[in-house]
Amino acid sequence: MSKSVPRMVDPTAPERPTIRSFCIIAHIDHGKSTLADRLMEATGLLTERDKTAQYLDRMDIERERGITIKAQAVRMSYKYDGVTYALNLIDTPGHVDFGYEVSRSLAACEGALLVVDATQGVEAQTLANVYMALDANLEIIPVINKIDLPSADVEGVKKQIEEAVGLDASDALLVSAKTGLGVPDLLEAIILRIPAPHGDVERPVKALIIDSWWDSYKGVISMVRVFSGRLRAGDKIRMMATGKHYDVIDVGAYAPEITSMPELSAGEVGYLVANVKEVVDSKVGDTVAAADDPGAEPLPGFKVVQPMVFAGVFPTDNADYSELRDALAKLTLNDASVTWEPETSVALGFGFRLGFLGLLHMEIIQERLEREYDLDIITTAPSVKYRVYLKDGTETVIDNPAKMPDIGDYEAIEEPMIIARIQLPEEYLGAIIKLCQDRRGIQLDIKYQTSKRVQLTYEMPLAEVVFGFYDQLKSLSRGYASLDYEQGEYRRAELVRVDLLVNGERVDALSLISHRDNAYNRGRDLCIKMKDEIPQQQFEVAIQAAIGSRVIARTTVKALRKNVLAKCYGGDISRKRKLLEKQKRGKRRLKAVGNVEIPQGAFHAILKLD
């Protein structure tokens, strides 16, 4: 994230003095949605009726459902000193999984409001986005929110912004997004402090795609920032990454509902509808150019986002395979960052291997498949992409532990690293440093931001973070530590495949890749967890962990007694109920491996390993 973003704007081009484009950077719950609502209200975009639900939040719900409304930017109109300004508020996703989209949204802005809760102070996630905004050369206006609260510590937070972020906070805006206090001053600051965009309307058109989505009425809609020229309905355009040509059907802005405009010109932000059939053809970061401008140079910084985390998704009932396939086809219409390909598992049958930007992204997709498409699915534990150097001199990339070659067949394995930034109150420092070390982290930096708050920077294997790290971090710090990370390099590590055998049969969907030093513990823990998950059967079930042909751990599920409650001695009714519920849940989703029935929860047992 700290890589510099090359400037897209030509500073010698004329200024568009009545346009301002900005985003809001805020930690979760610091008041981004509430402030956005207040700004829209102050500029007449929200009526009393709309106020019942937070507008941005409402859009989030729509977005979550993947349906029509997904305005990523709203255009407000505000009169100041006799001049009417167009203010574009561009929404940026707040999560580390969506870093590239954030970087493209920032490229569409000249400024950012850094909203900090006066009672909470700066958090790691905010910092990551502030660094990106600084890299993108944005003018950052510190905004201290929730000053109506008695526990607001304005001076303390100002000092923290100066120390942690390195910004001058002496002229920070003090607002209450709840009461509206300070909002007119904020609008004035947006106009006076955020630079106007530069762009030559007479040059051939060039626009950056900052987001694209599928709309059932209009087809693919793209949010764009125009850097030069004009976009009008009827224009012939070319997407530079794919080289494909299209006709512009409509342009305009969200204000906050979709509103057609005669044109979008240099410096403006708005939507573009062309006869693009699929979201993948209108890629985030791509440049829209005129079809008759073959020599056009693309705007800098385009990249195809690569999934970082992979998992198998299988229908619980094999008969639902084609339903799952149709659901994935529909879902990826709207989210081009999910990759999917067919996968076969001995244990789970036919399914798909999906690639995600990160764990949150994976959870969102999993939930959507279950909720929107009403599918019963089993998701296998997530894995990262390993580079494997085989003994025969070839190299291969593996994102599925089941496919990792046997020990002895490869020379070396490389795994992806991340650079993690963790912020925490000093009292938890010892525990968190130990956690990072246990997770094979290498400390790069330790910095006191205030006398009580510390920032740790670690290089860690992504795989170690994927397996429960965040939960442990939160529990060890009572929720106070925050984490963000960026992609690092690939590094060699002593990794081995650990298999799980149920009554002698390998359950491919439960294989995991572990560092050699941890393999024994992981194998043992997995056996213990599986023992809890696999219900008793009519016969004894042996659960073993093995590296190659060497068994490293073993547990046994004893044969069934008369009823499940038999093992609840004493009369703890809640425990009995829990067991019955567990059994009921287990019944819904069972997969037979050989003659042993394995419930869905077992496939997640890997995630719960320490």
Ligand SMILES: Nc1nc2c(ncn2[C@@H]2O[C@H](COP(=O)(O)OP(=O)(O)OP(=O)(O)O)[C@@H](O)[C@H]2O)c(=O)[nH]1
């Ligand atoms: N007292 C007070 N509460 C506020 C203020 N601004 C926001 N809140 C409250 O803080 C909570 C979080 O505000 P949101 O606007 O939802 O925060 P957000 O940053 O958009 O949160 P996410 O959408 O989860 O990222 C809500 O309960 C708001 O009502 C404020 O100025 N004063």
